[in-house]
Every structure is written in C-alpha cells, then in structure tokens.
Amino acid sequence: MGPSVLALATARAAHWDGMLAKCASLIAAVEVAALGAPSAQALAPSGLRGFVTRSPSMPVCVEGVPCSTVARNTPLLFFRSGRKVSTRTDGTGHYRVALAPGWWNVSTVSALRTGSGITPHAVRVFAARFRVVNLDIDTGIR
Secondary structure, rough: OOOHHHHHHHHHHHHHHHHHHHHHHHHHHHHHHHHHHHHHHHHHOOOEEEEEEEOOOOOOOOOOOOOOEOOOOEEEEEOOOOOOEEEOOOOOHHHHHHHHEEEEEEEEEOOOOOEEEOOOOOEOOOOOOOOOOOOEEEOOOO
C-alpha cells in the first residue's frame, strides 16, 4: 500500500515551505544589491539647469534699466576628459542638460571676439539631482 494522504500532504507542505524560504532569500539579496550598489545611484538622472544672461548689454548702464539681457537660443558646451555635451537655451534663456556627476568646464559654442567668456567657467554636478547654476556671458562692452 502507498503513502497515506497525511504523509503526502506533509511532504508537499515541506516542499513549498522550502521554496518560499528560497524565494524570500533571493528577494532580500536583490534588494540589498539594488539599494546598496553604486550603480543604482548612477542610474538616477543628474545634471544642471538654470538661466543664462549676457552682460553688459550697453556701453553705459542707466539706473532703473537692466544692464543685462536674456541669452535666448544660445548654444552651450560642457566638457571634461575628452567628453563634450552641448545644449541650447530656450527662448527665455533657460537651459537643462543631463551630465554625469563631477566637475565640468563650460563655454559658449561660438568663439567670443570680446569679453571674458562665460562665468562660472567650471561647474560641479552632484549625483542624482539637477543643480541650479545660472550663467553669465561677458559681452565685452565697456
């Protein structure tokens, strides 16, 4: 005569308990790996965003009149270690660019004939966030 129904039920329950324990262990290992791994942060977006102005916009600044203008549709170049990322401001002078964390140099794409260029010249990107950095382009008007 074969095994009793009770013995089969007990064996089947033990099998499923073992499988559940293995699944729980696997899920816990995946959670630890995903939450603790540096690559999890690397997947989160990072970069810069802000507003770009050109100044001065006239040879003599007048009290009550802005001495800077919005840098509309202006190309920007971010570069480091041979890598280049370009973007352009929108019609209101705002930009947003995805960049890897670290220090980046910034310049305008077109060579300036006058002025000292763009400030700041170097910007830092933090992991997993878009940092606000406003830029100013020196026109050289004096």
